Amino acid sequence: MTHTNSVSSFTPYLAVFDLDETLIAADSASLWSAYLVEQGIAPASLLATEQAMMADYSQGNMDMNVYMTATLAPLVGMHMDEVANLVDDFITSHIQPAIYEDAIARIQWHKQRGDTVLVISATGEHLVTPIARLLGADDALAINVQLDNGIITGNxxxxxxxxxxxxxxxxxxxxxxxxxFKGSYGYSDSINDLPLLEAVDRPFAVNPDPTLALHAQLNEWTIMDWRHDNNILR
Known part of the structure; x- marks a missing residue:
């Protein structure tokens, strides 16, 4: 995938990163659901529902519309500014300790080269955008949350x-x-991102799930093992 809209004296690469289990040692949406339960904003039943749907995700079979409806339900009627304040606290308490040091190093490697870093995640933009900003990404793409005069509708x-x-x-x-862009790099852990990795010039499987690991081996993609000692899930 090479993009050629304009010409400059220096041509950077585009570096595309998945977020969950790639840049962080956790799934931000799952942590967020647990956080909402901790804060008394969501019922405890959300955790079992979310866990069942995430099992489908790991097999590449999740219905994302159903997932988003269920996980946005506790936020319906809240103003995005109120949610943003919660997200700030959530990032400090749950996301920062889960960031892979290797992920930060890789992002910095790209930035030092002059590359553009883009996070693309199948998680709501209310979480992805501020997390991507924290990580030093230039931009982020995520699931767009519908607002009505700043109020979350649940759609x-x-x-x-x-x-x-x-x-x-x-x-x-x-x-x-x-x-x-001269070309593109792509990083992900999940078989769900196979279309994305096949769309970039240089795919990397980061801590890949078994199905993606097999695909990466068969196609001679680079497999990266990112670990750190401060994983909040330990």
Whole structure:
């Protein structure tokens, strides 16, 4: 995938990163559901529901519309500003301790080269955008949350940033971005991101699930093992 809208004296690469289990040693959406239960905003039953749907995700069979409806339900009627305040606290308490040091190093490696770093995640934008900013990404694509005068409706908008939808959203982003890229890198842990990894020039499987690991081996993709000692799940 090479994008050629304009020409400059220096041509960077585009570095595309999945978020959950790739840049962080956890799933941000699952942690967020647990956080909402801790705060008394969501019922405890959400955890069992979310866990069952995440089992489908690991097999590449999740219905993302159903998932988003269930996980956005506790936020319906809340103003996005109120949610943003909760997200700030959530990032400090749950996300920062889960960040892979190797992920930060890889992002910095790209930035030092002059590359553009784009996070693409199948998680709601209310979580992904501030997390991507914390990680030093230049931009982020995520599942768009519908607002009515700043109030969360519980619905989503646009193409869901999930499986092949990530490729659709990335291509639309490239069309809107005036920069030319020499080529593209892609990083993910999940078989759900196979379409995305096949759409970039240089795919990397990061701590891949078994199905993606097999695909990476058969196609001679680089497999990266990212670990750290401060994983909050330990």
């Amino acid at each position: 989503t908008t646009h193409t869901l940033c999930y499986q092949h939808g990530k490729v659709i959203r990335m291509k639309a982003w490239l069309e809107d971005n005036p920069k030319m």
